[in-house]
């Protein structure tokens with residue numbers, strides 16, 4: 756069978772959660788990195804970007820765009836989506852929340868230097884006052900190893916990804932969240948995730964100035 760093909764810049768951005776989900780599901784994938792404007796314009800000209808945007812994933816004979824739609828398809832396809840609609844909507848709520856937090860960290864790299872420090876402080880504050888307390892409470896109230904239905908799901912993958920991203924900004928961010936600390940250790944030890952966290956995996960590094968310049972150049976922003 757042909758492997759899914761991911762088409763995005765050589766960096767995290769909006770594609771990183773898709774890489775995490777596939778890796779957690781033990782699914783190998785190809786990557787096509789957009790490095791030049793010509794590449795990007797050819798994708799658009801060939802009509803492969805529905806709204807002219809990436810992430811784009813080729814899978815099961817389809818050319819998919821829109822990050823959340825892709826994540827939702829993959830979660831359902833790889834049984835990471837809850838046992839019924841009520842579990843699935845909770846998973847979607849949690850996943851959307853962590854995605855909002857992660858987009859903030861992705862866009863932080865593109866802030867002008869004078870706004871960078873203040874913006875990073877804001878992101879860590881949002882994580883500590885809005886997102887992490889909500890997840891700490893869920894783990895506390897349900898007393899289970901996973902966020903939903905005591906079974907590993909897409910929501911667990913994205914919460915771990917978000918925790919690691921915010922820890923890159925402030926290593927002590929979990930100091931007031933003991934249940935999230937234990938959650939991080941538990942989920943990081945799931946074999947497919949443990950492998951993804953090793954060097955040499957398709958996981959991308961934090962955005963650096965080179966990456967920002969490449970994306971700015973291609974997207975003209």
Ligand SMILES: CCCCC[C@H]1O[C@@H](O)C[C@@H]1SC[C@H](NC(=O)CC[C@H](N)C(=O)O)C(=O)NCC(=O)O
Nearest residue numbers: 767768769807808809810821822823861862962974
């Ligand atoms: C480090 C991460 C990269 C930061 C920049 C990215 O964050 C996004 O906000 C912009 C890019 S991602 C690239 C951007 N894609 C989107 O905004 C997709 C949004 C869509 N709702 C989705 O969820 O997939 C893009 O193709 N723009 C071209 C343009 O609209 O004409």
